[in-house]
């Protein structure tokens with residue numbers, strides 16, 4: 087008896103049901119989660135045809151699956167990119183993409199202020215594979231030109247730097263890279279595709295931590311790369327080899343989140359501009375870092391490269407005082423929680439000197455222009471008035 091149970095339980099209602107569903111007149115309104123590690127074939131020829139590229143289809147979910155394909159397509163679409171891919175994290179997307187286009191003996195030029203993990207990778211890790219990296223200040227594009235060597239293969243930067251909200255001349259960086267036979271990759275995480283589309287200004291590949299604005303609800307870890315088809319083909323080969331694929335559940339969640347990307351980032355950017363303008367008037371604040379402000383040295387570049395008068399949801403401020411004052415402010419911020427990440431629907435605050443930049447010595451912090459009074463805000467989708475009121479209340483005892 088139990089034998090009958092075991093066989094029926096193993097096969098009844100299994101993936102073969104999909105064939106029945108395909109004959110139905112209705113389809114799911116949204117794509118379901120394909121929670122399967124592998125796909126079944128009627129014969130050996132079909133597997134062969136897919137491996138050979140003669141037929142479309144899925145084989146094994148590390149290679150790709152319907153959910154990763156669908157969300158990569160949305161991302162490529164919104165950027166006007168030829169192709170896209172999604173990864174298990176932002177680090178996976180960035181590291182896999184870089185390693186796909188360089189080999190031992192090659193040279194990379196990078197901006198010095200980068201996401202900590204990427205800086206560590208370029209400064210320490212990639213050396214082990216015989217790749218040299220020069221860090222140079224991108225605020226003057228001539229520095230990039232001066233750093234070019236005959237073996238330079240890649241120029242790398244971020245659209246909006248953390249935490250000082252600097253914006254590089256994307257077009258100039260891409261131009262210098264291309265004139266010298268190198269590629270130009272850019273991490274567009276802080277801007278999101280709603281604020282900036284670096285492909286329009288010459289980027290070959292645009293990279294994301296999808297954990298941030300793309301996911302946007304602080305509930306998934308993922309990454310993405312979009313760009314030129316031939317380069318994405320190289321990247322996708324390494325993605326499969328290194329097993330950096332984004333799983334079906336996260337891919338689905340990311341696709342769901344992307345439906346509201348424009349609504350979220352537009353509101354976050356509008357709120358951030360209002361908060362930044364308020365902060366300029368608060369007596370507790372000595373400096374506001376936000377490219378949307380006329381006072382920002384990056385305002386003109388942002389206007390050239392950013393969409394629809396949006397400057398993103400990230401801003402930083404120098405509070406008068408140091409660690410002690412900052413600690414007090416963070417405690418009194420009410421619904422604004424201290425979160426060492428960013429880009430969720432809720433406004434959050436972080437203290438770069440103790441989180442993202444904690445590896446920096448006091449000297450390095452000074453050199454980078456990161457003060458002990460610097461707080462970084464990730465502005466959410468709440469009412470701007472409420473965000474301003476919460477910040478104003480927390481700052482009121484500092485003069």
Ligand SMILES: *Cc1c(COP(=O)(O)O)cnc(C)c1O
Pocket residue numbers: 175176177178201203204244273275276294295296297298307308309
């Ligand atoms: C978070 C982040 C990354 C790394 O992404 P993970 O999803 O945490 O791996 C890379 N670049 C920037 C700008 C980030 O903010």
